[in-house]
Amino acid sequence: MPIFHLKPVVALLEDPAWESTPYRGEIWVNTARAEDARPLAAGRYEDARANVPGVSASPSAWLSERLVSIEVVDAVPGGMDIPDGVVVGDRQM
Numbered sequence: 001m002p003i004f005h006l007k008p009v010v011a012l013l014e015d016p017a018w019e020s021t022p023y024r025g026e027i028w029v030n031t032a033r034a035e036d037a038r039p040l041a042a043g044r045y046e047d048a049r050a051n052v053p054g055v056s057a058s059p060s061a062w063l064s065e066r067l068v069s070i071e072v073v074d075a076v077p078g079g080m081d082i083p084d085g086v087v088v089g090d091r092q093m
Helices: 016-020 034-045
Strands: 003-008 027-030 068-073 087-089
Touching: 003 034, 027 034, 034 068, 034 087
Parallel strands: none
Antiparallel strands: 003 027, 003 068, 027 087
């Protein structure tokens, strides 16, 4: 299965969309399709407060092509094996 590398655009880390996520580093996602990588990342790193009724939050920055680049890579740094459907951030390696 391909591994997708999602990398936040550093110049845009102050965008309000980042307020709803506690993590803004690079991540790697093992999933079959690129269109599944962003929602998996958003689900993994979305702040739980964004799901509280009455709390308004921007859509996750991980879903934005403007705020996060994505590319297919052959491997994760350090050679870590990532199971299918799993998201790994650089702090976890």
